[in-house]
Amino acid sequence: MQYFLIVLFGLLIGSFLNVCIYRLPRGESLLFPPSHCMSCSRRLKPLDLIPVVSFILLGGKCRYCGTPFSSRYIVVELLTACLYIGCLLIFGLSAGLIRSLIFVSFLIVITFIDYDHQLILDKVLIWFAGAGVLINWITGSLPLGNMVLAALLGGGLLLLVAVVSRGGMGGGDVKFAAALGLWLGWQLTLLALLLSFFLGGLGGAILMLLKIKGRKDFIPFGPFIALGAFISLLYGYRILAWYLANFLR
Numbered sequence: 378m379q380y381f382l383i384v385l386f387g388l389l390i391g392s393f394l395n396v397c398i399y400r401l402p403r404g405e406s407l408l409f410p411p412s413h414c415m416s417c418s419r420r421l422k423p424l425d426l427i428p429v430v431s432f433i434l435l436g437g438k439c440r441y442c443g444t445p446f447s448s449r450y451i452v453v454e455l456l457t458a459c460l461y462i463g464c465l466l467i468f469g470l471s472a473g474l475i476r477s478l479i480f481v482s483f484l485i486v487i488t489f490i491d492y493d494h495q496l497i498l499d500k501v502l503i504w505f506a507g508a509g510v511l512i513n514w515i516t517g518s519l520p521l522g523n524m525v526l527a528a529l530l531g532g533g534l535l536l537l538v539a540v541v542s543r544g545g546m547g548g549g550d551v552k553f554a555a556a557l558g559l560w561l562g563w564q565l566t567l568l569a570l571l572l573s574f575f576l577g578g579l580g581g582a583i584l585m586l587l588k589i590k591g592r593k594d595f596i597p598f599g600p601f602i603a604l605g606a607f608i609s610l611l612y613g614y615r616i617l618a619w620y621l622a623n624f625l626r
């Protein structure tokens with residue numbers, strides 16, 4: 378039952394995240410106007426707002442003009458639901474679950490805006506950072522000193538990489554890493570960034586092998602930081618414990 382509820386909740390929130398991903402970079406309000414068909418501008422009914430449901434009922438088309446909705450909307454919703462299930466599996470019904478769901482939701486918005494626009498928005502990062510400090514404070518997850526240290530460490534590390542790589546990494550990535558520190562503390566932040574370098578290198582190689590991207594094409598790094606952060610949030614302490622047990626005797 379709880380899995381059914383988390384999937385439903387994930388689809389609903391995913392629908393809202395789609396709105397954030399589309400409107401925030403365009404400077405549009407999240408609330409007004411209400412969701413409408415991009416083609417005929419007619420307002421969508423509540424059930425149409427959940428593309429997965431509307432896809433099953435209407436074949437993924439506008440009920441008025443028949444224009445198909447972008448498959449992106451369904452991808453984001455299903456992804457949200459899947460990641461929410463992952464969080465439930467790891468954290469169970471706990472305060473940690475709520476913390477992880479909020480964290481993951483921000484990661485999805487940051488990832489897709491960066492993918493679309495090669496941009497990590499300051500306004501999103503400010504909300505992300507603020508939510509992290511607030512939630513860690515309320516749940517007593519992290520001491521403030523650890524958060525500040527982690528923000529300096531994460532931001533500093535990527536700033537160094539940005540300077541050395543001369544443009545391979547943007548200011549948005551640096552600020553994103555600093556905000557991550559406020560959420561994760563210094564151990565998991567370092568792990569998240571190491572994972573993101575590894576995944577970014579691997580992802581870049583695969584994209585070039587498949588000829589989706591050329592050697593000189595820009596590949597946004599934000600999605601890889603987000604992926605590293607997600608893995609670190611779910612499995613970070615287990616990975617660290619395994620590492621300490623096997624390599625640091």
Ligand SMILES: [Zn+2]
Nearest residue numbers: 414417439442
């Ligand atoms: Zn329409």
